[in-house]
Amino acid sequence: MKDGDTPSLSDMSRADRTPIAHVENAHLTPLPAPLDDPARERPWTPLSEKARARYECILDDTCAVSVPKPATQEEETRLVRAFLSGLDKLFTRENNWTFLQPLLLSMEHCARRQTCADACHIFEASGRNELYRPTYRSEIMRRLYFKCVRHGGMLSAWQHGDIEVNWPLVARLIELSYRCNLCRRCAQTCPIGVDNGLIAHELRKVFSQEMGIAPGRFTTAARCGN
Amino acid sequence: MTTVLYFVLCLSAVVFVAATAVRAVGYARAPLHLRWELYPVPHEAPERAAHGGSSFEQSDWWTRPVHANHWGQLKAMTAEMLFLKALREFNLQLWRRSFPFHFGLYLLIATAALVLGAAVATLVLPAALDGWVGGLVRGLYRGTGIAGLMLTLAGAAGLLHRRLTDPALRICTTAGDIFNLAVFLIALAVLGAGYALRPVGSPGVLSIVIGFLNWNTGVRVPGLLAAGLLLSALVAAYIPFTHMSHFVGKYFTYHAVRWDDAANRRGGAIEKAMAEYLTYRPTWAAPHVDADGVRTWADVVTTTPPDKARR
Numbered sequence: 186m187k188d189g190d191t192p193s194l195s196d197m198s199r200a201d202r203t204p205i206a207h208v209e210n211a212h213l214t215p216l217p218a219p220l221d222d223p224a225r226e227r228p229w230t231p232l233s234e235k236a237r238a239r240y241e242c243i244l245d246d247t248c249a250v251s252v253p254k255p256a257t258q259e260e261e262t263r264l265v266r267a268f269l270s271g272l273d274k275l276f277t278r279e280n281n282w283t284f285l286q287p288l289l290l291s292m293e294h295c296a297r298r299q300t301c302a303d304a305c306h307i308f309e310a311s312g313r314n315e316l317y318r319p320t321y322r323s324e325i326m327r328r329l330y331f332k333c334v335r336h337g338g339m340l341s342a343w344q345h346g347d348i349e350v351n352w353p354l355v356a357r358l359i360e361l362s363y364r365c366n367l368c369r370r371c372a373q374t375c376p377i378g379v380d381n382g383l384i385a386h387e388l389r390k391v392f393s394q395e396m397g398i399a400p401g402r403f404t405t406a407a408r409c410g411n
Numbered sequence: 412m413t414t415v416l417y418f419v420l421c422l423s424a425v426v427f428v429a430a431t432a433v434r435a436v437g438y439a440r441a442p443l444h445l446r447w448e449l450y451p452v453p454h455e456a457p458e459r460a461a462h463g464g465s466s467f468e469q470s471d472w473w474t475r476p477v478h479a480n481h482w483g484q485l486k487a488m489t490a491e492m493l494f495l496k497a498l499r500e501f502n503l504q505l506w507r508r509s510f511p512f513h514f515g516l517y518l519l520i521a522t523a524a525l526v527l528g529a530a531v532a533t534l535v536l537p538a539a540l541d542g543w544v545g546g547l548v549r550g551l552y553r554g555t556g557i558a559g560l561m562l563t564l565a566g567a568a569g570l571l572h573r574r575l576t577d578p579a580l581r582i583c584t585t586a587g588d589i590f591n592l593a594v595f596l597i598a599l600a601v602l603g604a605g606y607a608l609r610p611v612g613s614p615g616v617l618s619i620v621i622g623f624l625n626w627n628t629g630v631r632v633p634g635l636l637a638a639g640l641l642l643s644a645l646v647a648a649y650i651p652f653t654h655m656s657h658f659v660g661k662y663f664t665y666h667a668v669r670w671d672d673a674a675n676r677r678g679g680a681i682e683k684a685m686a687e688y689l690t691y692r693p694t695w696a697a698p699h700v701d702a703d704g705v706r707t708w709a710d711v712v713t714t715t716p717p718d719k720a721r722r
Contacts, residue, residue: 193582282443284445286442286443294656296655302579303501320583321583377664394696394700
């Protein structure tokens with residue numbers, strides 16, 4: 186991957202509504218023989234103009250969740266508020282006793298050593314694209330936790346890092362929470378025991394249980410009573 | 412100056428212990444979580460721990476006695492705490508910097524414990540450190556102190572250099588991360604310089620600690636050494652407010668999450684806690700959850716949401 190394509194954490198809040206990372210076959214880790222035949226490779230199908238116009242596909246040229254674009258500024262504000270409300274609930278025992286303790290531990294003790302990165306097959310296979318680094322998503326969540334749940338001020342932002350909260354951030358985070366298959370190999374290798382898989386899992390919980398947003402196949406499964 | 416030094420040493424110790432305790436109690440009081448252990452769990456029987464197996468693989472496991480392999484767990488804990496085994500296995504480059512830093516800190520803690528023990532022994536029994544015993548103790552804490560300082564300084568410098576130059580670390584590095592390593596480096600460098608450059612005839616470390624325990628403000632601590640002690644004490648007090656308190660978090664991530672395979676047995680503590688949690692009233696807003704703040708967890712998980720909410 187080229188340096189110019191490396192997304193920073195602040196790119197997640199970029200207001201320009203364009204993807205912050207672009208992936209092509211050439212970026213990916215080569216497959217072993219006989220799958221390494223270039224003639225057998227198919228180019229990525231670009232998202233249709235219709236999909237781009239209708240959904241928030243502003244993370245990486247792919248849409249796993251297909252979040253409809255809010256029609257108005259008020260709608261965006263309402264969705265951001267719903268996200269922050271869900272984030273608050275995630276850290277209360279009444280709503281989330283099921284994972285509160287491991288989540289707090291993962292929020293408060295990451296040493297940012299990146300030991301987990303080599304264990305993540307998504308990060309490795311993407312050609313080590315920073316967007317898919319297991320700590321990228323977690324670091325956004327951690328900054329949101331210290332800023333919006335713990336209500337840390339300037340000192341907290343200096344210690345833990347800051348992040349701008351807006352609808353593009355939330356929309357990209359919805360997609361990014363589904364760029365992890367929760368295998369927890371990162372947690373297995375972390376010397377401290379921080380669990381990036383759990384963080385992705387808990388983000389999905391906010392989107393689903395507070396905002397009613399989940400990928401189509403999941404909602405279909407729910408309709409079928411699974 | 413000596414009074415200020417004694418006061419800061421006392422205050423820092425109190426802040427460190429209190430803030431660490433508050434953090435630990437906070438985690439300990441958090442509700443039980445759903446099963447989330449990661450295998451291998453080292454307190455499994457050795458033949459199962461070797462391949463990451465579990466006693467739950469046995470048929471009718473609930474009728475069989477619980478086998479706790481304390482030795483296996485102790486071995487895993489020792490390798491992890493003393494030698495940072497996981498970091499060595501999965502991030503060797505960083506281990507080369509992080510291990511000296513952490514092991515150096517352990518030696519400094521051992522030095523502090525030895526000097527404190529020697530000071531108390533001298534106060535209780537003035538002749539306790541006469542003769543070869545005294546020579547041995549002094550030699551021991553000088554050795555651990557000098558080795559600890561050098562290792563910690565080398566490790567902190569290596570970690571700071573890596574954090575500033577490695578692009579993989581840079582993306583998540585905050586100003587606080589740089590500051591945390593820099594203050595370690597500065598405090599311990601000043602402490603080391605103060606010890607090495609102290610004037611001949613000035614009070615040694617043991618005399619200073621004895622003076623501290625007696626609150627003898629007449630002890631003339633050399634300026635640079637006093638500055639090193641002050642800075643080190645302030646750094647110690649600062650640690651529990653940062654992610655550097657991961658010695659607390661790590662206990663819980665291992666014992667309460669990764670290795671917690673306690674079974675929910677009838678009439679046990681888990682069942683009792685669960686009974687309480689099921690009375691909580693969630694307020695998740697999405698319609699398919701059907702949680703209105705009035706219905707309990709028990710209600711929510713045992714009923715199907717209305718059809719319209721699931722569309």
